[in-house]
Amino acid sequence: MKNIVVLATGGTIAGVSTSSTDTTGYRSAILTVDDIISQISPLKTIANITSEQFVQLDSADMTHEVWLELARRISSLLEREEVDGVVVTHGTDTLEETAYFLNLVVNSEKPVVLVGAMRPSTSLSCDGPMNLYNAVILASSPQSWGKGVLVTLNDTIHCSREVTKTNTALQDTFKTPDVGNFGYVVDGTPYFYRMPIRKHTYMTSFPIEKIKELPQVDIIYGHVNDRGTLACAAAEAGAKGLVYAGLGNGNMSKHMKDVLGVIQKQGVIVVRSTRVGSGVVTRNGAVDDDQYRFIAADNLNPQKARILLMLALTQTASLEEIQAIFWEY
Ligand code: ASP
Numbered sequence: 001m002k003n004i005v006v007l008a009t010g011g012t013i014a015g016v017s018t019s020s021t022d023t024t025g026y027r028s029a030i031l032t033v034d035d036i037i038s039q040i041s042p043l044k045t046i047a048n049i050t051s052e053q054f055v056q057l058d059s060a061d062m063t064h065e066v067w068l069e070l071a072r073r074i075s076s077l078l079e080r081e082e083v084d085g086v087v088v089t090h091g092t093d094t095l096e097e098t099a100y101f102l103n104l105v106v107n108s109e110k111p112v113v114l115v116g117a118m119r120p121s122t123s124l125s126c127d128g129p130m131n132l133y134n135a136v137i138l139a140s141s142p143q144s145w146g147k148g149v150l151v152t153l154n155d156t157i158h159c160s161r162e163v164t165k166t167n168t169a170l171q172d173t174f175k176t177p178d179v180g181n182f183g184y185v186v187d188g189t190p191y192f193y194r195m196p197i198r199k200h201t202y203m204t205s206f207p208i209e210k211i212k213e214l215p216q217v218d219i220i221y222g223h224v225n226d227r228g229t230l231a232c233a234a235a236e237a238g239a240k241g242l243v244y245a246g247l248g249n250g251n252m253s254k255h256m257k258d259v260l261g262v263i264q265k266q267g268v269i270v271v272r273s274t275r276v277g278s279g280v281v282t283r284n285g286a287v288d289d290d291q292y293r294f295i296a297a298d299n300l301n302p303q304k305a306r307i308l309l310m311l312a313l314t315q316t317a318s319l320e321e322i323q324a325i326f327w328e329y
Pocket of ligand 1: 028116
């Protein structure tokens, strides 16, 4: 059997409620990793598992500092010959962000799988145990090697670059818009149907060893009659980059182009993403990026674009290089 390390960070998979029919009014991040694992007896038959309670958080409280430490811990575990893969249990609210961050900084071909649950451990038909079982199956599978950081919930396998939470409460909430999930885990067998195309993990130029801290990058949500005050406030508060969750193809009003254009001239990198939820933000499409010196986010959603911009800014301030990074990762 493979040797898998489970690192627990909290979330609903460790959640507890006083009522078994309560699926939203509960306390997350209560059970320890050993409590969770001891409730899933089939785990013993599929891998040798060691576990660490890395942090105990609702994932809304995830921070850059925890990300950096988590990535360092995973990297050092995977460097050990005897460790075959890592599973990270995580709250679902920011799971996609942690997964994409790790996908960009953990320099290893070995499997790293993020998993969560939508129902607390005390709920009727809670999803955590099967999700964690599937995550260990994936982390143990040779098929998962070299595919970047994976996400699994609800029997589906997703690419961390594109997966996103799409429903506040349903178990079938994690989706990969447009391009589709990687595959499924059924009866303990992974079924993969596609490969990631963009650079990740073992191909990264942002290995965690090189990252000391992450620069401040904020997201500004586009809407009708945007006055631009929040963008200006973010720049004044020291943001090194802004991601604009634009309209349609990263579009914005004439007023916002002027506001963000001025902010850009002050040295803040502006990336255009979209609030739409899927599709490409094309360079010089809805906005003349060459004129305003903006970056197009490709099909990264705003929260993923923020992560890539932070990592890009640890290495370069060149607009050309940052745009190239957005086409590559
Ligand atoms: N609030 C929880 C969290 O993200 C939600 C969940 O895990 O499903 O930690």
